[in-house]
Amino acid sequence: MKERFENTMGYLIAEIIFFYGIPLVCAFANAPGWLYNATPGIDICAALGVGFFFGKKHGGDWLMSIETAVVFIPCIFAFYNSTAWIYAVIIGLASLLSLFIGTVFKNRVR
Numbered sequence: 478m479k480e481r482f483e484n485t486m487g488y489l490i491a492e493i494i495f496f497y498g499i500p501l502v503c504a505f506a507n508a509p510g511w512l513y514n515a516t517p518g519i520d521i522c523a524a525l526g527v528g529f530f531f532g533k534k535h536g537g538d539w540l541m542s543i544e545t546a547v548v549f550i551p552c553i554f555a556f557y558n559s560t561a562w563i564y565a566v567i568i569g570l571a572s573l574l575s576l577f578i579g580t581v582f583k584n585r586v587r
Contacts, residue, residue: 484535485531485541488530488531488541489544489548492523492527492548495519495520496520500516500556503516504556516556525571527545527572527575528542528573528575531579532577534583536580537580539573542572542573549569
């Protein structure tokens with residue numbers, strides 16, 4: 478079990494940078510509203526990309542998608558309002574989907 482968590486740490490750090498870094502930059506740089514409104518979409522794309530590369534390297538581990546959704550939950554309270562809970566579910570499902578797509582690419586024989 479510890480090895481499974483150790484495999485995900487580098488990928489979770491990348492997701493934390495996307496989930497928290499982009500809204501922080503938008504807030505401190507006085508970014509326009511459309512950019513701040515686009516951050517959940519950017520977060521979903523980041524979850525898709527990170528999940529794909531994790532699945533391609535380590536295989537389909539559902540724990541990664543759960544960790545991705547859990548890492549996003551404090552971001553809801555910090556940067557968004559309570560209606561953003563749906564994004565945690567969407568990000569978890571997007572991560573799960575991309576994990577399994579990455580696993581297919583890993584297991585594909587050339």
